Amino acid sequence: MARLDPHSHTDVTQPRQRHLSWNAEVDFAGRTVQATATLRFDRGGGAVDLDTRDLEIRSVTGPDGGVLRFELGPPEPILGQRLRVVLPAGVDTAVIRYRTGSEASALQWLEPEQTAGGKAPFLYSQCQAIHARSVVPLQDTPRLRITYDAALSVPAGLRGLMAAGAVDRSVQGDRAVERYRMDEPIPPYLFAFAVGDLASRELGPRSRVWAEPSVVVRAAHEFAGVDGMLTSAEALFGPYSWGRFDLLVLPPSFPYGGMENPRLTFLTPTLLTGDRSLVNVVAHELSHSWTGNLVSNATAEDFWLNEGFTVFAERRILEVLEGPEMVALHAAVGRQALDEAVANFRDRPTLTRLRTQLQGVDPDDAFSQVPYEKGYLFLRALEEAVGRPAFDRFLRRYMEAFRFQSITTEELLELVRTELPGALEAVNAPRWIDGEGVPPGAPVARSSRLEQVEALKAQMPPAGAEGWSPWEWQVYLNQLPRPSPAELMTALDERFHLTGAPNPEVLVAWLTVAIRSGHAPAVQRAEDLLGQVGRMKYLKPLYAALIASPGTRGLAEACARRYRKRYHVIAAAGVEALLRKGP
Numbered sequence: 382m383a384r385l386d387p388h389s390h391t392d393v394t395q396p397r398q399r400h401l402s403w404n405a406e407v408d409f410a411g412r413t414v415q416a417t418a419t420l421r422f423d424r425g426g427g428a429v430d431l432d433t434r435d436l437e438i439r440s441v442t443g444p445d446g447g448v449l450r451f452e453l454g455p456p457e458p459i460l461g462q463r464l465r466v467v468l469p470a471g472v473d474t475a476v477i478r479y480r481t482g483s484e485a486s487a488l489q490w491l492e493p494e495q496t497a498g499g500k501a502p503f504l505y506s507q508c509q510a511i512h513a514r515s516v517v518p519l520q521d522t523p524r525l526r527i528t529y530d531a532a533l534s535v536p537a538g539l540r541g542l543m544a545a546g547a548v549d550r551s552v553q554g555d556r557a558v559e560r561y562r563m564d565e566p567i568p569p570y571l572f573a574f575a576v577g578d579l580a581s582r583e584l585g586p587r588s589r590v591w592a593e594p595s596v597v598v599r600a601a602h603e604f605a606g607v608d609g610m611l612t613s614a615e616a617l618f619g620p621y622s623w624g625r626f627d628l629l630v631l632p633p634s635f636p637y638g639g640m641e642n643p644r645l646t647f648l649t650p651t652l653l654t655g656d657r658s659l660v661n662v663v664a665h666e667l668s669h670s671w672t673g674n675l676v677s678n679a680t681a682e683d684f685w686l687n688e689g690f691t692v693f694a695e696r697r698i699l700e701v702l703e704g705p706e707m708v709a710l711h712a713a714v715g716r717q718a719l720d721e722a723v724a725n726f727r728d729r730p731t732l733t734r735l736r737t738q739l740q741g742v743d744p745d746d747a748f749s750q751v752p753y754e755k756g757y758l759f760l761r762a763l764e765e766a767v768g769r770p771a772f773d774r775f776l777r778r779y780m781e782a783f784r785f786q787s788i789t790t791e792e793l794l795e796l797v798r799t800e801l802p803g804a805l806e807a808v809n810a811p812r813w814i815d816g817e818g819v820p821p822g823a824p825v826a827r828s829s830r831l832e833q834v835e836a837l838k839a840q841m842p843p844a845g846a847e848g849w850s851p852w853e854w855q856v857y858l859n860q861l862p863r864p865s866p867a868e869l870m871t872a873l874d875e876r877f878h879l880t881g882a883p884n885p886e887v888l889v890a891w892l893t894v895a896i897r898s899g900h901a902p903a904v905q906r907a908e909d910l911l912g913q914v915g916r917m918k919y920l921k922p923l924y925a926a927l928i929a930s931p932g933t934r935g936l937a938e939a940c941a942r943r944y945r946k947r948y949h950v951i952a953a954a955g956v957e958a959l960l961r962k963g964p
């Protein structure tokens with residue numbers, strides 16, 4: 382038995398998945414998806430080990446209806462349950478009838494009250510890194526790509542969307558069947574769907590935005606620039622390979638800022654600030670269309686290949702759209718987040734390497750800004766070493782060479798060795814790849830706007846703040862000492878109304894320092910916010926700030942209890958982990 386991926390039961394010596402036909406019925410009352418997964422492999426004959434989690438397997442047959450032998454293993458932590466199917470000689474297809482469990486880790490079932498409209502329920506999936514197995518039994522490793530077709534049955538009053546090409550929708554009585562197909566091979570973590578009361582607005586010839594009807598107009602305004610973004614991205618990275626680039630704005634419990642599901646990026650509604658100041662998240666998810674969805678990490682141990690390259694690409698797009706000054710601010714905020722992530726991992730420093738070893742570690746627990754921002758800095762260091770024109774040529778080569786493949790860090794390094802001889806030595810690559818923390822001499826963002834803010838330290842009032850973008854505010858707030866003097870907090874709040882900041886990034890940066898400085902209004906605001914949004918990027922620092930002080934720890938525990946049901950399973954687990962860990 383030869384494992385390809387520490388997070389999957391997949392055995393390389395066995396047949397490999399090629400295509401999935403998914404026939405699924407969404408049952409809101411029962412909070413389950415009843416489905417048939419027809420999996421075709423590259424060959425027939427012999428055992429195939431699939432990944433499952435909390436699936437109730439009803440039957441496994443061959444394409445002709447003949448019963449196939451199968452065995453469902455015991456639940457294992459992190460991995461889930463192995464489903465071993467025995468394919469008879471000459472049979473390359475298994476038909477698995479099953480239904481999802483009530484705790485399916487990829488799914489979030491929302492009550493109508495948890496949506497903007499308040500009338501219809503909502504369901505969405507979030508499969509990265511290893512949650513696809515709770516929705517479909519398959520070889521849940523990014524090493525083995527699949528194409529798929531799907532028929533999704535939903536209540537006729539709702540829309541069922543998939544991150545794939547739309548085929549048609551047909552209504553039969555009180556149900557509608559929406560059919561989709563994904564002809565480009567994808568890693569299983571990019572399998573995605575959502576069901577709800579959804580409307581759309583056109584954004585350009587290749588894009589539209591979907592959201593609940595009461596949100597869609599704001600969403601269309603926020604993301605009006607997406608077509609220009611797509612054009613800029615293609616100029617930088619080559620033709621877009623996925624046909625359409627549509628967006629879906631989810632209800633506020635969505636645990637991430639964005640998720641690069643192919644042809645249909647999922648987004649948090651916290652991006653809807655009205656001023657387009659957070660569209661870098663869209664640039665980021667769009668960039669994954671090249672770095673991540675075309676060239677994918679082989680396993681979660683190489684996750685930085687997805688995210689480091691994507692942050693790099695995101696900031697190249699941003700440079701074209703908003704200029705280098707803005708990029709410097711973004712990079713500076715990124716560096717602050719990186720330093721914080723490294724500090725948070727002081728008891729698990731191996732997780733601050735770019736290439737990690739995650740045998741026995743849940744990818745959700747290993748998640749941090751390290752692969753993003755340290756990965757970005759490593760690529761910036763390479764760019765500085767060889768110059769931009771050479772590095773741009775290399776990027777194109779990388780995307781071309783590994784199209785629709787899943788690669789390891791070693792395969793990247795080999796390509797750098799041949800394409801950019803001497804570059805790895807010039808930046809001391811092993812120190813980045815397998816070393817801990819941030820190497821000394823890492824590239825530092827420079828710009829005049831950034832330097833003006835950095836020079837301020839805790840100056841009150843901060844000179845020039847009236848004209849600041851949300852990004853200058855973040856740089857300023859993140860560098861304030863914790864705790865800061867109570868008078869500074871009060872003065873800042875009175876003058877700039879930070880507890881009422883409309884931009885969630887600024888608000889959370891403010892609340893984390895204000896809570897740690899004992900500023901009472903911030904505690905109340907945090908309590909409200911924790912009940913309203915489920916984005917982990919906000920939950921984690923807010924809970925951590927409340928936990929850090931004995932005066933508010935009890936409140937953190939109470940909020941976690943009160944709001945747990947509102948959070949996605951993944952986010953609830955993240956909050957639990959923080960509470961267990963303590964201050």
Ligand code: BES
Nearest residue numbers: 509510637638639640641661662665918
């Ligand atoms: N693919 C990630 C989200 C993700 C990572 C989901 C790991 C599950 C496991 C997505 O592209 C992402 O990085 N989102 C960021 C956006 C930011 C870096 C601009 C986020 O959600 O904050």
Ligand code: ZN
Nearest residue numbers: 665669688691
């Ligand atoms: Zn990403």
